[in-house]
Amino acid sequence: MWAYVFRKLIYNVPVYLTIVLLVMAALRVHDPVYSYLGKNAKPEDIVKYRELVGLDQPFLVQYTRFLTTFDLGTESWDQRGRTVGEILRTSVGPSLAITVPALLLTTLISICVGIISSYYRGRLVDRTLVVMAVLGMSVSFLVYIILGQYFGAYVLNRSLGRELFAIEGYEPGLANWTHYCLLPVLISVIVGMGYDTRYYRAVMVEESQRDYIVTALAKGASKRKVMFVHMLKNAMIPIVTRVAISLPFLIMGSILLESFFGIPGMGRTLIAAVRVKDFPVVQAFTAIFALVYIFTIILTDVLYALFDPRVRLS
Amino acid sequence: MIKRIWKLRSTRKFFSNRLAVMALLIVAGYLAIALGTSVFGLVDLDATFARVGPKNVSGFFRVQEPEKQVEDVEYIFNRVDSALRRRDPKQALAEIQFGPQRLIDASPEEIKAIVERGWSYFDQLAESDDLNQDRAALPVIEQLKQTEQSLFAPLTSGQRWEQRINLVLGTDAQGRSIALRAIYSIEVAIKIGLVVAFFSVLIGSLLGTAAGFYGGWVDHAVTWAFTTFSSIPSLVLLVLLAYMFTGSTFEGTLFPMYIAFSATYWIGPCRVIRGETLKLRELEYVQAATALGYSRPYIVVRHILPNASHLMLINFSLLFIAAIKGEVILTYLGLGIKNGTSWGIMIEQSRPEVINGFFWQIGTATVLMFGLVLAFNILSDALQDAFDPKHV
Numbered sequence: 258m259w260a261y262v263f264r265k266l267i268y269n270v271p272v273y274l275t276i277v278l279l280v281m282a283a284l285r286v287h288d289p290v291y292s293y294l295g296k297n298a299k300p301e302d303i304v305k306y307r308e309l310v311g312l313d314q315p316f317l318v319q320y321t322r323f324l325t326t327f328d329l330g331t332e333s334w335d336q337r338g339r340t341v342g343e344i345l346r347t348s349v350g351p352s353l354a355i356t357v358p359a360l361l362l363t364t365l366i367s368i369c370v371g372i373i374s375s376y377y378r379g380r381l382v383d384r385t386l387v388v389m390a391v392l393g394m395s396v397s398f399l400v401y402i403i404l405g406q407y408f409g410a411y412v413l414n415r416s417l418g419r420e421l422f423a424i425e426g427y428e429p430g431l432a433n434w435t436h437y438c439l440l441p442v443l444i445s446v447i448v449g450m451g452y453d454t455r456y457y458r459a460v461m462v463e464e465s466q467r468d469y470i471v472t473a474l475a476k477g478a479s480k481r482k483v484m485f486v487h488m489l490k491n492a493m494i495p496i497v498t499r500v501a502i503s504l505p506f507l508i509m510g511s512i513l514l515e516s517f518f519g520i521p522g523m524g525r526t527l528i529a530a531v532r533v534k535d536f537p538v539v540q541a542f543t544a545i546f547a548l549v550y551i552f553t554i555i556l557t558d559v560l561y562a563l564f565d566p567r568v569r570l571s
Numbered sequence: 572m573i574k575r576i577w578k579l580r581s582t583r584k585f586f587s588n589r590l591a592v593m594a595l596l597i598v599a600g601y602l603a604i605a606l607g608t609s610v611f612g613l614v615d616l617d618a619t620f621a622r623v624g625p626k627n628v629s630g631f632f633r634v635q636e637p638e639k640q641v642e643d644v645e646y647i648f649n650r651v652d653s654a655l656r657r658r659d660p661k662q663a664l665a666e667i668q669f670g671p672q673r674l675i676d677a678s679p680e681e682i683k684a685i686v687e688r689g690w691s692y693f694d695q696l697a698e699s700d701d702l703n704q705d706r707a708a709l710p711v712i713e714q715l716k717q718t719e720q721s722l723f724a725p726l727t728s729g730q731r732w733e734q735r736i737n738l739v740l741g742t743d744a745q746g747r748s749i750a751l752r753a754i755y756s757i758e759v760a761i762k763i764g765l766v767v768a769f770f771s772v773l774i775g776s777l778l779g780t781a782a783g784f785y786g787g788w789v790d791h792a793v794t795w796a797f798t799t800f801s802s803i804p805s806l807v808l809l810v811l812l813a814y815m816f817t818g819s820t821f822e823g824t825l826f827p828m829y830i831a832f833s834a835t836y837w838i839g840p841c842r843v844i845r846g847e848t849l850k851l852r853e854l855e856y857v858q859a860a861t862a863l864g865y866s867r868p869y870i871v872v873r874h875i876l877p878n879a880s881h882l883m884l885i886n887f888s889l890l891f892i893a894a895i896k897g898e899v900i901l902t903y904l905g906l907g908i909k910n911g912t913s914w915g916i917m918i919e920q921s922r923p924e925v926i927n928g929f930f931w932q933i934g935t936a937t938v939l940m941f942g943l944v945l946a947f948n949i950l951s952d953a954l955q956d957a958f959d960p961k962h963v
């Protein structure tokens with residue numbers, strides 16, 4: 258097992274090196290200093306900024322320096338006095354407060370709905386659920402957020418007379434979590450459910466036609482037991498795949514939710530940095546997003562091998 | 572060729588699906604509108620920027636609350652007043668235009684008299700605390716509106732229809748016609764969808780078939796390329812690519828979006844088609860073609876590509892949706908179209924309106940987008956059912 262993990266890690270090293278290369282190259286297509294300072298920049302300022310982030314050095318030197326330090330010690334151009342590392346440290350918490358509950362809730366609810374749908378396959382319950390999923394998938398994420406914020410925060414607060422969900426903002430701590438994060442998490446769950454339910458239903462339907470299900474039923478196991486014990490266990494591989502696939506969507510969703518609800522997470526920081534062309538933050542954050550994502554991919558592969566030992570050998 | 576495709580069992584299966592045919596018709600309708608705006612100039616971009624009335628007028632000519640009616644009239648009087656204060660009032664008055672509506676051809680003094688009369692009604696209304704509840708104010712508002720009407724030249728019946736179409740779905744915060752903007756946005760969405768889906772599928776299937784069929788270093792290179800690209804979360808990659816164009820002449824146009832989406836979305840078709848090619852390569856008819864001495868490019872074009880074409884079709888349909896939805900998100904993040912018209916811009920600009928309880932703009936954009944995306948969702952499902960039934 259550990260040999261497999263090690264092999265996966267080694268395999269992804271060149272992939273990551275290329276990603277960093279791509280990111281750094283893409284950010285240098287237009288001179289970052291020039292686009293930050295604008296057309297009327299003083300020459301001495303340009304030189305100063307260039308030296309600050311090491312743009313005056315050869316690309317290879319910048320590349321190795323970035324790979325070893327991620328430029329975490331560099332000062333942000335926009336937020337004076339804060340280094341990239343500090344910004345990263347403060348923004349990880351809020352991001353996790355949204356993405357982790359959203360992922361867990363979406364997956365759990367969708368699997369349950371998927372099982373229900375496949376249990377009643379072809380009947381009214383199943384058809385209604387499938388139609389609802391397709392309808393839900395056809396509306397833009399942004400519309401969900403705008404309307405969710407309006408009805409979940411403005412209208413609800415007005416009718417209750419007190420502020421149940423915050424319209425925007427964030428404060429750390431578990432006690433504040435429902436106030437600030439529950440509404441974004443719920444919106445994210447509703448959006449994700451359309452896609453996930455359909456997929457899990459298809460998985461369950463396919464799994465329910467396998468021979469072992471027939472065998473189990475023939476041996477007298479109850480339909481419910483077959484569904485939850487036999488089938489769910491064997492459906493673990495597609496479920497794990499799905500969770501891994503939905504991770505980037507989760508990051509994307511969190512970028513939108515964070516910037517809309519004013520939650521100072523990683524996504525919002527990245528977008529804000531892109532808007533003001535804060536080069537050190539953009540560079541470090543994209544590289545870190547990719548790093549996190551690669552680790553989730555490795556984790557998926559490892560989980561595969563755990564659930565299905567045959568994978569390890571191929 | 573067409574006859575052969577028509578005779579396929581899968582094609583039959585697809586067309587026997589009534590829902591799929593309906594979806595196809597809806598897509599055709601959208602395409603026709605897009606063609607109408609881009610080729611025949613049904614709606615031009617300038618028309619979507621032109622002011623056609625007061626701000627946030629409700630759609631379907633719904634009668635507004637008295638307070639909003641007064642506010643709308645006040646806006647028009649203010650506009651005329653500021654024109655009268657210009658150095659050349661005659662010229663400024665002639666420039667006032669709401670859609671086809673223009674002011675009457677009268678001297679500035681006469682118009683000034685009408686406006687003065689209008690303001691006197693406002694003085695009467697100022698005494699009322701709540702216009703929406705005050706019944707006594709209603710006749711005054713009626714007179715006020717008549718005064719406003721007397722400012723404008725009568726419309727011909729054609730112009731009246733034009734203005735009706737302009738106002739059928741209301742106006743946005745800047746008094747622009749929501750109907751025209753939404754219709755023009757169809758063209759933008761179709762453009763983005765077609766270009767992105769076409770190029771992604773093209774790049775994906777070229778690389779995919781090459782990798783699958785030739786194997787060896789080509790396969791290694793392609794696999795490595797899509798592993799690398801897919802290891803960056805797609806939105807982060809999109810943001811990065813869109814950022815690349817900030818400050819260039821292309822910033823704010825559709826071009827960076829085409830590049831960003833195509834560079835992100837080619838991975839899906841590439842992976843699928845590579846897998847299919849690997850499978851097809853081992854089949855008897857391909858082996859037979861090799862044994863008969865046909866060249867490899869010929870085998871790819873004659874045997875591999877046609878047999879993987881259903882996957883291209885399905886992926887095209889899926890990526891079309893992804894591109895349209897992606898446009899909205901990138902536009903909201905400030906990396907998409909600027910100074911243009913699109914559903915993304917409409918939804919993004921409707922945020923403050925929604926807070927004030929005005930849903931016409933977000934509603935129109937959402938409903939139109941919903942129709943197109945839903946049709947494509949149904950289409951992709953039907954295509955998958957008909958051509959690739961084993962797929963989960």
